[in-house]
Amino acid sequence: MPSTPLIAYAHVGKTFDGGRVVAVDDVSLDVAEGEFLAVVGGSGSGKTTLLRLANRLIEADAGSITVEGEEVRSVDPILLRRRIGYVFQSGGLFPHLTVAGNIGITPKLLGTPPAEISARVDELLDLVRLDRAQYRGRLPHELSGGERQRVGVARALAAKPRIVLMDEPFGALDPLTRDALGEDFRELHKTLGLTTVMITHDMTEAILLADRIAVMRGGKLLAQGTPAELSDSDDAYVGELLRTPRRQAERLGALLPRDGAA
Amino acid sequence: MNFFADPRWGEALGHLPDYLGSHVRVSVTALALGLFVSLPLAILSRHRPVLRGALLGLASIVQTVPGLALLALFYPLLLALAALSLSWFGFSFSAFGFLPAVLALALYSMLPVLRNTITGLQGVDAAILEAAQGVGMTPRQSLFTVELPLALPVMMAGIRTAAVWVIGTATLSTPIGQTSLGNYIFAGLQTQNWVFVLFGCLAAAVLALLVDQLLALIESGLRNRSRLRAGLGGVGIAALVVATLAPAVVRPQTSYIIGAKTFTEQYVLSALMTQRLKAAGLSATTREGLGSNVIFEALAAGDIDVYVDYSGTLWANQFHRTDIRPRQELVAELKTMLAKQNITLLGELGFENAYALVIPKKRAEQLGIRTVADLAARAANMSIAGDYEFFSRPEWAALRRVYGLSFRTQRQMQPDFMYAAVASGEVDVIAGYTSDGLIAKYDLMVLDDVRRAIPPYDAIMLLAPKSADDEQLRKALTPLVGKIDIATMREANLRAAGNDAASSPDAVAQWLWEKVGKK
Numbered sequence: 001m002p003s004t005p006l007i008a009y010a011h012v013g014k015t016f017d018g019g020r021v022v023a024v025d026d027v028s029l030d031v032a033e034g035e036f037l038a039v040v041g042g043s044g045s046g047k048t049t050l051l052r053l054a055n056r057l058i059e060a061d062a063g064s065i066t067v068e069g070e071e072v073r074s075v076d077p078i079l080l081r082r083r084i085g086y087v088f089q090s091g092g093l094f095p096h097l098t099v100a101g102n103i104g105i106t107p108k109l110l111g112t113p114p115a116e117i118s119a120r121v122d123e124l125l126d127l128v129r130l131d132r133a134q135y136r137g138r139l140p141h142e143l144s145g146g147e148r149q150r151v152g153v154a155r156a157l158a159a160k161p162r163i164v165l166m167d168e169p170f171g172a173l174d175p176l177t178r179d180a181l182g183e184d185f186r187e188l189h190k191t192l193g194l195t196t197v198m199i200t201h202d203m204t205e206a207i208l209l210a211d212r213i214a215v216m217r218g219g220k221l222l223a224q225g226t227p228a229e230l231s232d233s234d235d236a237y238v239g240e241l242l243r244t245p246r247r248q249a250e251r252l253g254a255l256l257p258r259d260g261a262a
Numbered sequence: 263m264n265f266f267a268d269p270r271w272g273e274a275l276g277h278l279p280d281y282l283g284s285h286v287r288v289s290v291t292a293l294a295l296g297l298f299v300s301l302p303l304a305i306l307s308r309h310r311p312v313l314r315g316a317l318l319g320l321a322s323i324v325q326t327v328p329g330l331a332l333l334a335l336f337y338p339l340l341l342a343l344a345a346l347s348l349s350w351f352g353f354s355f356s357a358f359g360f361l362p363a364v365l366a367l368a369l370y371s372m373l374p375v376l377r378n379t380i381t382g383l384q385g386v387d388a389a390i391l392e393a394a395q396g397v398g399m400t401p402r403q404s405l406f407t408v409e410l411p412l413a414l415p416v417m418m419a420g421i422r423t424a425a426v427w428v429i430g431t432a433t434l435s436t437p438i439g440q441t442s443l444g445n446y447i448f449a450g451l452q453t454q455n456w457v458f459v460l461f462g463c464l465a466a467a468v469l470a471l472l473v474d475q476l477l478a479l480i481e482s483g484l485r486n487r488s489r490l491r492a493g494l495g496g497v498g499i500a501a502l503v504v505a506t507l508a509p510a511v512v513r514p515q516t517s518y519i520i521g522a523k524t525f526t527e528q529y530v531l532s533a534l535m536t537q538r539l540k541a542a543g544l545s546a547t548t549r550e551g552l553g554s555n556v557i558f559e560a561l562a563a564g565d566i567d568v569y570v571d572y573s574g575t576l577w578a579n580q581f582h583r584t585d586i587r588p589r590q591e592l593v594a595e596l597k598t599m600l601a602k603q604n605i606t607l608l609g610e611l612g613f614e615n616a617y618a619l620v621i622p623k624k625r626a627e628q629l630g631i632r633t634v635a636d637l638a639a640r641a642a643n644m645s646i647a648g649d650y651e652f653f654s655r656p657e658w659a660a661l662r663r664v665y666g667l668s669f670r671t672q673r674q675m676q677p678d679f680m681y682a683a684v685a686s687g688e689v690d691v692i693a694g695y696t697s698d699g700l701i702a703k704y705d706l707m708v709l710d711d712v713r714r715a716i717p718p719y720d721a722i723m724l725l726a727p728k729s730a731d732d733e734q735l736r737k738a739l740t741p742l743v744g745k746i747d748i749a750t751m752r753e754a755n756l757r758a759a760g761n762d763a764a765s766s767p768d769a770v771a772q773w774l775w776e777k778v779g780k781k
Contacts, residue, residue, distance in 0.1 A: 057395055082398030092393030096411050105407075106397050155397065 005030035006068055006163060006195045007054055013062035014049055023049040025219035026063070033162075036189055036196045038210035040203055040241060046219040047199045051165050054197070055084045067163065082106055085156030085164035085194075090172050091148040093140040099125075099151050100136045106159040124154040127188060146177035153185060157192070164189075166198040170205065182209050204245040215241060269763045270457040274446060282465060283506035284441040289432045289473075290503055292364045293425055296371030304379035305405065314380060321373035329431040332370060336362035337438050337556055341563075358556070358565035359549075363435035363442075370431055371424040378420025382413030411484075418481035422474050429470040433462065437524065437553040439560055443469070448551035452526050454678055454759055455766065473499070517545035518735065521557050521569035525677055526758045526767075527615060527697060527751065531570045531721070533771035535739060542738035554651060555579070562603055564728045568739065571724055572615055574717035576600075578656040589614075589718040596722075604727035608736065609743035613697055613751045616719035617657050619646075620694040622685055623707040633710040637691065638665040645671040647680050648693035657716050658693070664715035678759065681706065697721075697748055699756025721746075745778040 007030070014024040023046045031037050041047040052058040053065055056077040065072045072080060093102050103124055104117040112120075125132045128150040140148060149169060156164055169185075170178040186209050189196050200206050206213045207227045214224040215238050223233045231242055307314040324332070340357035348354040355361065386409050394404040410417075433444030446462025449455065476498040483492025518539055522532035532548045539546040549566055558580055560566045573593050577583050581599055586592075597607040619634055631637050637644075646669045652658055653672060661667050669691070675683060680692040681700035694701060696708060696719075723742065729735050746754075758770045 055396070057392065078398055078400055081396060086396040088389065088393050088396065090389070092389055092396065094390060094393065094408055096408075105399075109398050109403065 004033075004069065005066075006033045006035075007031040007197065008066045009050070009053070009063065010065075011063035012050075012053060012060050012065060014046075014053060014058065014060055022046075022219045024053065024060075027216075027219075027221045028063075029214055029221060029224065031195060031197055033195055034193055036186070036198070036209060036211045037214060038198050038200055038206035038212075039214045039216060040200055040206045041216035042201060044218075045216040047216045048167055050216065051167055051197060051199050054163075054165060055081045055086060057081075082110055082159060083161055083163075085159070085161040087149075087152050087156045087164065087166040087169045089168050090145075091140070091152040093148060093151060093155070095140050097139075098136065099130075099138050099140075099143070102140070102151055103154045103158050105155065110159060120158060121154075124157060127157065128154045129184065130154075144177075145173050146181060149173065149181060150184075153181075153188070157188070162193075162195060164194050164196045166196065168199050168201065171200070171202070178205075185209075203241045204248065207245055268457055270455060270766060271461070273763075273766060273768075274458055274461040277446070278465065279506075281441060281443050281445050281462075282469070285429070285432055285443045285466070285469065286502055286506040288360060288363050288367065288435060288440055288442060289425075289429045289469075290499075291360075292367030292432070293371055293428050295364060295368040296424060296428070297375060297421065299368065300372045300375040301379060304376050305383070308380065308383045317376055318373075318380070321376050324369050325373045329366075329370065330434045330437070333363060333366045333431075333435055333438050334553060334556075336366045337553075337559075340365070341559060344563075356563065356565055358560045358563060359435075359439035359441075362438050363432065363440035367428050367432055367435070371428045374420040374423040374427065375417075376420075378423075379413065379417045382416030382420075383409055385416065386412045414484055415481065418477065418484075422477045422481075425473050425477060426470045429473060430466060433466050436551040438556055439549055439552055439565060441549065445550060448524060449529060449767075451676065452524060452529060452551070452678065473502070476502075517547050518568065518729075519566045520546055520548045521552050521560060521566035522548060522550040523554055523557055523569075524551050525695075527695075527755050528570065529767040530754055530758050530770050530774065531611075533767040534742070534774055535568060535570075535723075537768075537771055537775060538742065539735070539738050542734065544734060544738060561724055561726050562605060564726045567726050567729045567732075567735065568608075569724060570611065570721050572719040573610075573722055574616065574657070574719040577717050582656075584656065584660065586714050586717050589720060592718055593720055593722065600724070604730060606725040606730045608723040608725055608739060611721040611723065611742060611746045611751075612744045613721055613746050613748040614719045615695050615697040615721055615751070617652065617655075617693050617716055618696050618708045618711065619661075620681075620684060620692050620701060620706050620708055621690065622687075623705050625687075625690075626707050626709075631709065633712045634661065634665050634667070634715070635712055637709055638667050641667050641669050641691075644669055644690035645673065646691045646693065647673045647675045647683055647689040649677045649680070650674050652693045660715040664713050697751045697755060699752045699754070699759060702752060703756055703759075721751075741779070746774070750774070750777060 009027050009029045012024055012027045015022050025046070027050060039047045039050060049058055053060050054067060054072070056072055067075075067080065067084070094105070097105070100118070100121045103121045107117045107120060121136065122132045125135060130147065130150055135147070140151070143151065152169070170181055173181065182205065188194070198210065212224060212226055213230055215222045215230070217237055222235050223230055223238045230238055233239065303317055307317055337357060340362050344354045344357045390408060390412070391404065394408045399407065432442050433447055435442050436444035436448045443462050443466045446458045446465070450458030450462060476495045479498070480492050480495030483489065483495060520532045520535050520539075522528040529550060532550060536546045536548055552560065554575070557566070557569055558571065558576070561569060573596055576596060577592060587595065593607070593610060600607050619637060621631065621637075626632065629640065631640070648658070653674065673689060677695070680694060681698070681704050683689050684692040684706065685704035694706070694708075700706075701708065723739060725732070725735065754770050754774045757773065758765050758767060763769065
């Protein structure tokens, strides 16, 4: 893609515990405008740290990160976070606020008038396919896991961000819900023209949803590219990650007769 | 007789506006001060483990100090501060009553508030805090819109605990001069007026429950975002405060304040002086149940106008004299010493209330004991009981030095229970008071202090420096000088020790005046 990257990491490093734990090690990665990038890796691979460096929930030790052309270090982190949507692992909803209160929080912080917030909340509930009247006033503990994550997505989109960061958003959901939510979000990504970075440990999910995939291990970026490009990689770990979806696809193909073939 | 038909319930009820009002004022002020200090400290320390540890440690230590001691400690501390402030800045403040009580109670309220606020804030899920940051909240917005609302139930539980503690402990502020519901309890225990004791306990318990429920209402209102409930709770607390402020505003400010220590005779004498002032058309109120060391300082500072002390007590405790003088001589010298502090010794009432070693008459006869010297030979196998201060007083040291007294065991006891204890043989000897009516009632005998180890204890009326030239006050009280002999006082004390309406200090004081006023 020829357009300038919306998020660009250049030789970024981050260590914890006074240098003893290397979380991100000299990573360079560009995310183009409109792109859906999945970052795949096991636990401790540094993928979550990489994501949080972009909105300064974590500060980088080395290298530079630019968002929409600006070096993030020179931007007020509070304002930076308000213009980037963020979806948390298990929703991260505020338990004492209603669905409407949760969704409207960032516009409220930005000083949007209440009437506008209220209209925006309804619009977002439609977008994430939750019934306005039914869900507006509910508290998070009255929702199912999937509904909670839909509200989490709506909250991330509330202030009309160009960029959405997602930290294993569908990891804790049952397969059916997960599939439906993934598809719905992919749709939103396209219609709203978002630029999305999603963290996942599940290669299958990454292949099904993302345009491009970045593979991390031990803080290092091992490979990046489209699923097709990755399958050409000669890195053993990348090969191992791709083996599972491949085997699943083969077995499914063999076990499930095609429509009308029976 | 029907228990509730006892006229002392009515008398107790009459004191309620004053006692309850003062109690609410001191409790609410202390709680407000405690919250005002603790809440910001707790919030400040949530990301500072060292400060948090130090705060909780300090608050825990304060909590281990018994309430009565904590209250009593603030009195000398403030007295020293007041003196310092006078010499440095040219103004002083009263270290008596309200201020030390508020400070001590505020300190007492801090632990539950600090601990629960810190625990509540720490209990907020880390993922929620991250989400607050992620949606773009400043630390301040995160605190007020997420952390405090989520910690609120735990915090309110702490505040409610603090409120109940403060209201309960405030009953102990009576001995440092703060009128409270404790006045019922202290006076009731001393004069064996169980109606008062019960009334005081009930009133304090009802007040504590009421405030606790109002706070619960505010809590549920805040939690459920119900302005109605939170508002109702707030209005309830405000109404309580306003209602108790009203009598304080109406009360005349110019009234004389008469002090009384913590035993029956003092309650009777303060009632007697109050009646005399009222008879002379002056307004007077009493501050009862004051600690022995607090009361003299309170007089010197002008916080009370007049009270009755005993010559030997001042001689030994206030002026640290160990030499013993004859009665008249000691009073005369005391008068000069007191005059140097601008305190007026108005005159002796006529009787002595000395410490004396007391044993049952029968036992004394069996053992052939008549004097303290006789007792000393047998003391090694005997037990002795005294009031809470006796064993740390110079008189006890003098008795031991002069007679070589050494008992097998010594116990501290509520003064009114000592006499029954010695009469029943539970202890062998008690350090009683010569003017106590119970000596006659239980057929006890005062042992002769043949070597004069204990100084004379003439009851004397003292006037505060500011009242030294007050002719009205002097005129009203002078008729009491020299009028009360030991037999009369013993009888009065015996009457006051009874457990019926005729034994209230007021009634006994009236009886006393009828008996001595005509002389």
